[in-house]
Amino acid sequence: MIERETFLNAAVVAGCPEDQTRNFITAKVLLQERQLIASAAARLCDQPDGPTAIGYGGARGGGKSHWLLAQMGADDCQRVPGLKCLLLRKVGKANLEHFEDLRRRLFNQLPHDFSAFRGILSFNNGSRIIAGHFQNEKDIDAYLGLEYDVIGIEEATTLTARKYQDITTCCRTSKPNWRPRIYSTTNPGGVGHAWYRTKFIVPFQGAKEDETRFIPARVSDNSFNNPEYRKVLEHLSGWQKRAWLDGDWDIAAGQYFTTLRREVHVIEDFDDTRAREWFAALDYGFAHYTVVLLGCRDGDGNTFIVDEHAARLWLPQRHAEAIKAMVARHQMNGVVAMRGQPRLSMRSQAEVQTRPLMLSDLQRFVAGADVFSRQSDGTTIAGQYEKHGITLRVANTDRVHGWAEVMQGFGEPNVGLAEGGVRPTLFIHKRCARLIETLPALQHDPNRPEDVLKVDADEDGVGGDDAADALRYLVATKSRQIREMKLRGL
Secondary structure, eight states, rough: OOOOHHHHHHHHHHHHOHHHHHHHTTOOOOOOHHHHHHHOOOOOSTTTTSEEEEEEESSSSSSSSHHHHHHIIIIIHHHHTTEEEEEEESSSOOOOOOOOHHHOOOOOSOOEEEETTTTEEEEETOOOEEEEEEESSGGGGGGGGBBEEEEEEEEEGGGGGHHHHHTTTBBOOOOOOOOEEEEEEEOOOOOTTHIIIIIIIIHTTTTOSSSSEEEEEEEETTSSOHHHHHHHHHHHHHHHHHTTTTTOOOOOTBOTTTTTOOHHHSSSSSOGGEEEEEEEEEEOOOSSSSSEEEEEEESSSEEEEEEEESSSSSSSSHHHHHHHHHHSSSSHHHHTTTTTTOEEEEEEEEGGSSSOOOOGSSEEEEEEEGGSSSTTOOHHHHHHHHHTTOOOEEEOOOOHHHHHHHHHHHHTTTTTTGGGGOOEEEEEETTOOOHHHHGOOEEEEEEEEEOOOOOOOOTTTTOHHHHHHHHHHHHHHHOOOOOOOOOOOO
16 A cells, blocks of 8 residues: 555655645545656646646556546546546446446545446536446447546547547536546557557657647556566567557557667757768658658768658649758758869868758659659659759669668667677658658558558548658669779770
């Protein structure tokens, strides 16, 4: 049992308001440190400019389900009379048994009634929690059109993005002293992995949370786990171990880029003057994203993807201006820029200083073959870009070879060099948000395991392989090399 003094100190550190802490103490619900951080985030939803969705997810056994019911019942329902809460979980029988076990542990000090038949837990002030469930996604439709002040969703990644969006339309209130909110708990993986990662994890990792707050769960957060449970998780392998033990969101079942590690391959900063060669690649789309990646190679053979342009529903003229602006944000090393120029014995310092990078400095600017296909009027997309100052050439579009080149660049960061591991030579700057967001979700094509399964972004622009294709073009296409050799007679 957590000591009261320890709990009070942890609540202060987590940022819990005093009345929230009193509510938990009154109910004798003493949450652990990570759970208190989640509860403090839940109280941010009270603020007019605060979040409307709280996500608590990661490793298994982190105490997420315990927190969800505690927050709804011991805090929210106690401070606002007449609150109507919906707690959704997949599979009804398991949900009700799970709910009953938690209710008995959490609320034995709070006067309440529970109807197992209706699945409704009611408190003396009129607030209530409805234990909902769904076997299939169509079961969610039974709740649509109803009004709930709070919605809690367990195992949120078992829902598709569309069903999650549908259920959010039910989160509304007529109470003047309450701001509706959605709490969700889950583990990495499942049909909803990609949208949950985009909605909660990406803003959290980029420190750009606005409407959401995410609290990562770890198995070590829960001091009540038996030691054997952790050993069970440690004996897992592949994506399940990374997901359920480490709470790693950069995974998926069937994930293609299994060696991609954010802490290794995503860099915070890059000095442009290190570049010895610059290049770019374009993957074209209109309804889908057009993605342009700008990369360079340093003197040690490392490749850096330093910038990204990604937009859809734009015409080539608009893309061209944005691409030029992206290139101009970077600097060309003055010494590298003078390659091929006549050597002068006296050069001023100004002549070798850096200058803005220009399209003409790129050793190559490649694009997929579709850009060069002639349309009914005889024109090409490449020709339209040419009119706006961007000359493209055909990329190496061999998919299997291209993905192998990318994998080679990522190396084997989980294997030490002393054990024969391959050193990573491909790195991505954090500003390449779409590339970083979509790469971990790509999966093997079940009909061609060496290839990546083609996938389009959804109607909200989530997911897709556009950025990955641009990366493939960039890495797999090499600059043309011309050699001069003297002819020798026989």
